[in-house]
Amino acid sequence: xxxxxxxxxxxxxxxxxxxxxxxxxxxxxxxxxxxxxxxxxxxxxxxxxxxxxxxxxxxxxxxxxxxxxxxxxxxxxxxxxxxxxxxxxxxxxxxxxxxxxxxxxxxxxxxxxxxxxxxxxxxxxxxxxxxxxxxxxxxxxxxxxxxxxxxxxxxxxxxxxxxxxxxxxxxxxxxxxxxxxxxxxxxxxxxxxxxxxxxxxxxxxxxxxxxxxxxxxxxxxxxxxxxxxxxxxxxxxxxxxxxxxxxxxxxxxxxxxxxxxxxxxxxxxxxxxxxxxxxxxxxxxxxxxxxxxxxxxxxxxxxxxxxxxxxxxxxxxxxxxxxxx
Amino acid sequence: xxxxxxxxxxxxxxxxxxxxxxxxxxxxxxxxxxxxxxxxxxxxxxxxxxxxxxxxxxxxxxxxxxxxxxxxxxxxxxxxxxxxxxxxxxxxxxxxxxxxxxxxxxxxxxxxxxxxxxxxxxxxxxxxxxxxxxxxxxxxxxxxxxxxxxxxxxxxxxxxxxxxxxxxxxxxxxxxxxxxxxxxxxxxxxxxxxxxxxxxxxxxxxxxxxxxxxxxxxxxxxxxxxxxxxxxxxxxxxxxxxxxxxxxxxxxxxxxxxxxxxxxxxxxxxxxxxxxxxxxxxxxxxxxxxxxxxxxxxxxxxxxxxxxxxxxxxxxxxxxxxxxxxxxxxxxxxxxxxxxxxxxxxxxxxxxxxxxxxxxxxxxxxxxxxxxxxxxxxxxxxxxxxxxxxxxxxxxxxxxxxxxxxxxxxxxxxxxxxxxxxxxxxxxxxxxxxxxxxxxxxxxxxxxxxxxxxxxxxxxxxxxxxxxxxxxxxxxxxxxxxxxxxxxxxxxxxxxxxxxxxxxxxxxxxxxxxxxxxxxxxxxxx
Numbered sequence: 068x069x070x071x072x073x074x075x076x077x078x079x080x081x082x083x084x085x086x087x088x089x090x091x092x093x094x095x096x097x098x099x100x101x102x103x104x105x106x107x108x109x110x111x112x113x114x115x116x117x118x119x120x121x122x123x124x125x126x127x128x129x130x131x132x133x134x135x136x137x138x139x140x141x142x143x144x145x146x147x148x149x150x151x152x153x154x155x156x157x158x159x160x161x162x163x164x165x166x167x168x169x170x171x172x173x174x175x176x177x178x179x180x181x182x183x184x185x186x187x188x189x190x191x192x193x194x195x196x197x198x199x200x201x202x203x204x205x206x207x208x209x210x211x212x213x214x215x216x217x218x219x220x221x222x223x224x225x226x227x228x229x230x231x232x233x234x235x236x237x238x239x240x241x242x243x244x245x246x247x248x249x250x251x252x253x254x255x256x257x258x259x260x261x262x263x264x265x266x267x268x269x270x271x272x273x274x275x276x277x278x279x280x281x282x283x284x285x286x287x288x289x290x291x292x293x294x295x296x297x298x299x300x301x302x303x304x305x306x307x308x309x310x311x312x313x314x315x316x317x318x319x320x321x322x323x324x325x326x327x328x329x330x331x332x333x334x335x336x337x338x339x340x341x342x343x344x345x346x347x348x349x350x351x352x353x354x355x356x357x358x359x360x361x362x363x364x365x366x367x368x369x370x371x372x373x374x375x376x377x378x379x380x381x382x383x384x385x386x387x388x389x390x391x392x
Numbered sequence: 393x394x395x396x397x398x399x400x401x402x403x404x405x406x407x408x409x410x411x412x413x414x415x416x417x418x419x420x421x422x423x424x425x426x427x428x429x430x431x432x433x434x435x436x437x438x439x440x441x442x443x444x445x446x447x448x449x450x451x452x453x454x455x456x457x458x459x460x461x462x463x464x465x466x467x468x469x470x471x472x473x474x475x476x477x478x479x480x481x482x483x484x485x486x487x488x489x490x491x492x493x494x495x496x497x498x499x500x501x502x503x504x505x506x507x508x509x510x511x512x513x514x515x516x517x518x519x520x521x522x523x524x525x526x527x528x529x530x531x532x533x534x535x536x537x538x539x540x541x542x543x544x545x546x547x548x549x550x551x552x553x554x555x556x557x558x559x560x561x562x563x564x565x566x567x568x569x570x571x572x573x574x575x576x577x578x579x580x581x582x583x584x585x586x587x588x589x590x591x592x593x594x595x596x597x598x599x600x601x602x603x604x605x606x607x608x609x610x611x612x613x614x615x616x617x618x619x620x621x622x623x624x625x626x627x628x629x630x631x632x633x634x635x636x637x638x639x640x641x642x643x644x645x646x647x648x649x650x651x652x653x654x655x656x657x658x659x660x661x662x663x664x665x666x667x668x669x670x671x672x673x674x675x676x677x678x679x680x681x682x683x684x685x686x687x688x689x690x691x692x693x694x695x696x697x698x699x700x701x702x703x704x705x706x707x708x709x710x711x712x713x714x715x716x717x718x719x720x721x722x723x724x725x726x727x728x729x730x731x732x733x734x735x736x737x738x739x740x741x742x743x744x745x746x747x748x749x750x751x752x753x754x755x756x757x758x759x760x761x762x763x764x765x766x767x768x769x770x771x772x773x774x775x776x777x778x779x780x781x782x783x784x785x786x787x788x789x790x791x792x793x794x795x796x797x798x799x800x801x802x803x804x805x806x807x808x809x810x811x812x813x814x815x816x817x818x819x820x821x822x823x824x825x826x827x828x829x830x831x832x833x834x835x836x837x838x839x840x841x842x843x844x845x846x847x848x849x850x851x852x853x854x855x856x857x858x859x860x861x862x863x864x865x866x867x868x869x870x871x872x873x874x875x876x877x878x879x880x881x882x883x884x885x886x887x888x889x890x891x892x893x894x895x896x897x898x899x900x901x902x903x904x905x906x907x908x909x910x911x912x913x914x915x916x917x918x
Contacts (some may be wrong), residue, residue, distance in 0.1 A: 098798025102805070106434030107817070108513035110840050114805070116507065149591055150427055150564040150575050158591075215625050222633040230594070230629040231621050336621045338593040346623075347590070349767065351798045388790075 075375060079368040084135075085173030086364040090357060091131040099123075100147050100351035120199075121147075123353075134357055144354035148346065153358045156339060162242045164332070168325045169262030171315060172254055175324075176317060178308075179267045185276025187282065190303055205268035214261040214334035221257060229254045231336035262331040266320050273316060279311035317376070322370045326363045416615040417900070419910075420627055421640035422619035429574040430548035431503055432564045434510035436735040437620075439546050440909040441578065444597055444616060445487075446548040446580030449478055449529075450541045454905045454914050456664075456726050456821065458541060461535040462492065462549055462581065463529075463744035466541055473536040474519075480527040484552045487578075487585045494523035501531070508563040514820075514835075517828055517859065521536045521761070524672045535860035542820040554579045558594040583609065583913040584616055594619050609913040616912055631656065631895050640908065642895040644713045644770065650895045656877060661904035662717055663892040664724045665817040669779070669885040671695060672810040674845025680761035680791075680810045681812055683754075690812065693752040695882035699738060699785045700745035702779060711774045716888035720877060722816060722826065725887055726906055729823030733880055736856055738886060745786045757787020763809040764792060764799040772888055776813055779887075804843040807834075812843060815890070819907065823871045827855040831878055844883060851877055 098222075101114050101123070118124050122133060137144055144154035182202075186195040223231035234250030236243040245251025282289060282305055290300050329341035336342070340359060347355035424432045425441035430832050443451075444602035449463035485494040501521045504511045517533040517540075522529060531540060555561050564572035578586045582619040583605065597616040605611070619636065621627040630636045632653060642650055642658060649836065651658040671689045672678060678687050688694050704718035720737035723730045738843035749755060764776035773794040781792045790811070818825050832838035832855045833847035852875055861867040875884040878884075892904050901916030 096799075098796060099802040100798070102801040104433075104797060106436065106510040106513075107819075107841075108511075110513065111836055113513075146424060152573065156591075163865060215629075217624060218629045222635070223629050226633055230633055231626050231635070232619060303723070331724060334623050334626055336619070336623065336626055342592070342622070348873075349796065349798065383527070 071379060072376070075372055079372055082322050083361065083364055084321060084366055087135065087357070087361055088128075088131060091127045091134070091358045094351070094353050094356065095127065097348060097356070098351045100353060103350050104147055130353075134354075138358075138361065145311070146347075146352055146355050148350040148352045151353045153367055156343065156355065157358060157362070158241060159243075160338060160340045160343050162244060162336060164186050164277040164325060164328055164341060166245060167255065167258055167311035167328060167331070167337060167339060168321070169257040171261075172317075172321055173322050174232070174259055175263040175270055176321070179270025180313070181275050182267075183271040183300065184278060184306060186271070187275045187278030190279070190299075199275075202268040202271055205264040206272075210261060210330045211263070213264060214257070214331060217257045217261060218334070229256050230257075232309065233338060257333050258335040258337050261334070262324060262328055266324060269320070270313060274309055277312060278305055281308050283306045318370060318374055325366065398566050404860055414614050415612055416617060417613040417912060417917070418617045418619070418636040418640060419638045419640075419912075419916065420619050420621045420630060420636045422562055422620065422622055422627065423623070425595070425619075427564060427572075428578045428586070428589070429560075429564045429572055429573040430550065430578075430580075431500075431506075431509040431511055432572075432575065434546070435907060438549075441595065441618065442546075442548050442578075442580075443582070443909060443911050444584040444913075445578045445582045445586055446550070447582045448547050449480075449544050451911075452476060452545050452821075452905075452907070454903050456906050458545070458821075468536070468538075468862070469530065472579055474533050475535075476537070476540045478531070479530045480529060481604060482527055484581050486554065486604055487600060488551070488554060489620070490553060490579075492581050493526045493549070494529045496552050497521070497529045497547055499555065500548065500549045503550065503555075503561070503563060504547055505565055511547060514547070528748070530542060530840075534706065536862040537859060538862050538864060539824065541821060542822055546819065549581065549795070550574070551579050555581070566896065568722065571692045582856050583611060592620060600704035601676050605913065610916045611913050612917045613912050613915050628895070629748050634897075638894065638896040638900055638910075640894055640910065642893040644715045647713065647715070648891055655898050657896055657898045657900075659894045659896070659902070659904050660715070661818075661892050662725060662904060663908060664819075664821075664891040664906045665769075665813045665890045666719050666722050666814050667716075667722050667775065667813065667887045667890060668722045668774075669698075669887065670804070670812050670814055670843050671885070672696075672807075672843070672845055673704065673883075674847060675810075678760060678810045682759045688752070688758050689760075691752045692753060692880075692882055693748040695885070697745040697748035697786055698783060698788060699753070699882055699885045700741045700748070701788070702738070702783050702885060702887065703740040703782055704738060708773055708888060711771050711778050712888070712891075713760075715770070715891040715893065717891065719888050721875065722830065723823060723875075724818055724882050724885050724906070727818045727821050727823055727826070729826075729868070729875060731872070731875065736876060738881065739779070742785050749786055749788075754787070757789065759789035759791065759792045760811050761793050761809075763800060763803050763812040764794045765797045765813060766794040768797040768800070769813075769815045772775065772813060772815075804841065807843060807845065809843060814841070816841075817907070823875065824855070824858045825869075827874055831855060832875065846881070848877070 101117055103114055105117060122130055146153050146156055149156060180197055186198055189195040218230045221228045232254060233245045234254035235248040236245050236251055237247045245255060287300060287305060292303055328339060329345055332339045332341035333345050343355060344359045397400045424492045425435045425438040426435060430446050432443045447462050449461060450458055451461040453459050459806040462479050462484065463478040466476060467476045469477050480494060490778055505515050505518060517537050518531055519534050522530045528598060558573040559575035560572060560614065564575050576589065583600055583603045585600050587596040587598050589595045597617040599611060599614040608795060612829060621630055627639050628646045631639045644778060646816050647658055653896060673689045675687055677685055708714060708716045708718055749757060764773055766773040776792050776794060780792050783790050804812055828838050829841040832852050834842045851874060854870060858870060861870065892908055894904050899918045901918055902914060
């Protein structure tokens, strides 16, 4: 077990280093930050001076090494765009993204499972067919379009919900939360639906097909023959057995909800790390881009590591293999 | 009148009365101020925010005219033509109560001249800033500088003691890795005080009770809530749904929608920005064309033919939906040296253009690459696409290469493009600024945005001489002469002047400021 963890950790670190190296080699293609940082009136001498000051005249391997040196000590540098430490900015922005991801993940799981079970049980019903058809929209429409549609309907036409921002937030220590105010909760609804819709339809379709499979299984037929009630059969026996693949998918999707909140955050002007990243790309804010990409890869590597460890704990065959080698 | 209607009327009156005493303006635009440090970034949204909180010696009102602000009068010194004397306004205090005097001006201008300042080029000719007495400041330049006050309209004044007490003497730098106090806090003399600020999220300002200009300006807005909203569709939706009162950049495709909505207005004015194409005319051969050993753009007839091929009215109607003013020179109309005849000189003439091409030896045309930004100017990429089709009519086959601005502008600076789009605004409202950056040969100090490789030592000498010509009629004459050369040489192909569209609630009373920098103290709320 211990050897397995150490080996996986070692692999994870290599993955991180490679991600960083690839990221740094790509930055030069994003553009040149110097022009955004200096005004229209800059001279050639200013350009050269700032380039040297920021170390942008050095090869990317050297820049990467410098970044790593700082990052190991918890120093991600100073944002070119805001002139403030990247770590401060990331900490400011993280709560917005995490709260949004949490709410949309929660919506996706609960609604996805409920609708999945419903459409599986009432397979022939009109309601189930309507839900299945509508869910196609969730899978096939791009996020930004869904977001703008929701804004158009609920903000512009019905005037019910805000079209942008987080509403009023309350500071708890360093954590700014929108959960405690009415306007904060209202502001969460549209972005959370937009961000979670794809995951919700995915989970719903997965649960539905797994349920249909299980409902055809012999033990369900025998349960019926025993005269158990539908409720017990559907929820105690069938649903439980469908959840194993659902949990795997949900775990992996949680990472992508956080990482790919970028588009939703841009449409709703949600002040999270995704919006920060988009701004950083437009401005060629290398320290912010580097820190964001590293954090996201740390997150994915960690999730994968946990999933692997869970498999190891759940599946006895892996343990047997490990002992054999 | 029933009791109910009476109550309604009473509450309505109460609401109106309350509205008159406290007016909040919810203001949105695409970008946030990058910092509150007034000398760190010379950039539109940043100085627009700073103008609410801080003030300059002289400023431009909403019509673009130079008016007194913290200086009440200014004139060149009678003893020394190299010195400008500014008389300061007395009795002005900063938000923290400190008095504004000449020490603060000396400190602020010196701060703006440090290497980390983004404004140092505008003060490049300044030798020394002196304070002979408490309310007089002298600025000495290294030669007579007739347009010095024009360079000061974005030069904000800070309190010396406040900066020293809060470790904000230095302009924010990227090396230190620490927050500069002045990047997040501000202490100015302006009409609004900073209440709270979350970068990229929300900035709240409230009216300064002790503002010196209380009786001079409408100052009807008592609170400003500024939220950047990046996505154009969301920004318009926020205005339509009444969540904001004023948005600065209405996309052209949404103008009719906003103007057609009850209670909303679109106000329009020409912007201080002209859009044009630049051409590499200096190199012996072009890398992106199909002509060997020759540079077709070196021939003025080819450049003229290309200009004649562009149908600016079609671009205005189709690409800009009417929101542009076709241009004949690369200067916005407010600028000293702008000439109505020159600006009307461009015309579309395909036959004439073909004849010129044949005369120049390219009857079958040639091909080259056009570099174009896709996130900088209004519909920039679409303008380039339209130009590609128009140039094809005279046989010039153009490959369009559209990129984000962060990749486009380095091409111009590194002289890696033969044919490119550029836009230019003139903060000093004087042609010298255009010549310095776009016409003078590219070098260490001048011509840093001149990607044409054009070099004319005679013209360079004339441009440099403008800086110290104090006889204004003679100077205007020289400016006219230089423009004539620029026009005759077809140094650039002007396209159009951009038009600004501000969307707002009908009750918000303001005209559009040509530099896109609203000064809220001029706003009236009805």
